[in-house]
Amino acid sequence: MDDDAGAFDGLVAAWTLVGEERDLVEAKYGDGRLGFALQLKGFLAWGHFARQTEEFSSEAVAFVAGQIDAAPRDLVGYDWSGRTGRRHRAEIRAFLGFRECTVEDADRLCAWLARDVCRAERDPARVHAELASEFVVQRIEPPSEGRLDRIVRSALRRGEAHLCERVVSRLGPTASARLEELLGNDGDDIAVALAEIRGAPGAVSLNTLLAEIRRLRAARAIGLPEALFVDIAPAVVKRWCAQASVESPSHLRRHRQELGLTLLASLIHVREREITDTLIDLLISTVHRIGARADRRGGWSGSWRWSSSAAAAAEEFLCDLAPAVLSRSAVHGVPEAAVVRGGR
Secondary structure, X not given: OHHHHHHHHHHHHHHOOOOHHHHHHHOOOOOHHHXXXXXXXXXXXXOOOOOOHHHXXXXXXXXXXXXXXXXXXXXXHOOOOOHHHHHHHHHHHHHHOOEEOOHHHHHHHHHHHHHHHOOOOOOHHHHHHHHHHHHHHOOEEOOOHHHHHHHHHHHHHHHHHHHHHHHHHHHHHHHHHHHHHHHHOOOOHXXXXXXXXXXXXXXXXXXXXXXXXXXXXXXXXXXXXXXXXXXXXXXXXXXXHHHHHHOOHHHHHHOOHHXXXXXXXXXXXXXXHHHHHHHHHHHHHXXXXXXXXXXXXOOOOOOOOOXXXXXXXXXXXXXXXXXXXXXXXXXXXXXXXXXXXXXO
């Protein structure tokens, strides 16, 4: 019952002829009145003109027809795409203060999308919605759906190209050379390097800890600038990273150079931070284990056996990550002394 009432309220709100709208429709005559009324209310409801009767629900047709003493069958002969339909649309545009979209309008709005929307929003559906809203704001009748899609795709490409140029300009010669070397390598070299960076951690163990240290070193060896993505929306960087995570090395090489470098840089940028978080978690878990063994044995001595190389590697990175580890360990209830002594 509530759903029926809500549907009827929506019908009344969207399809009731009010004020000057009713006067405009009543000035028409013949079977074309209903088609004109539906064109008017459809444009107000959807932001674009209908091109055929099937775009309207039978409830909407009956509701509008009842307001102007017409019958739904009057639409049978209505010429939606012919001279009558075009004339009616021109009258409605003039009444509402809209105009048709020109080539210049499309180019200008595409440039606006690329500059003000697509540098932060990469979802085509959301960009499409922004464009549709801007047509209403500027009182322009939107073009066909196909043309709208072309404008959105062009704006997304132009916006991304600008962002990629910005990223590449910040890389610096060292990072650029290393990324280009990765992209330019044939055979297994790039596949092995990317697999090392993309790899997921295993169960908590010394081997896992050392593997994550290797991954972090591989990511840091590229030498990405700290502020590389500072003014680029995190959602955009994550989308680039997701794309780079699933593309094969050969696909990465097929992109234009600026995009290929940006995708690879975003993957390394995001993975470096993810690996750091993983390493901190592993270190804290390791310290918990060491502490538990020490408690069982009555002290820290001999509670964990490290090889000299493993100890050196772990200690180096433990010192490097000490501020973050100590901050996180406090949350997990690990004493600071345990963290300091855990890698020895």
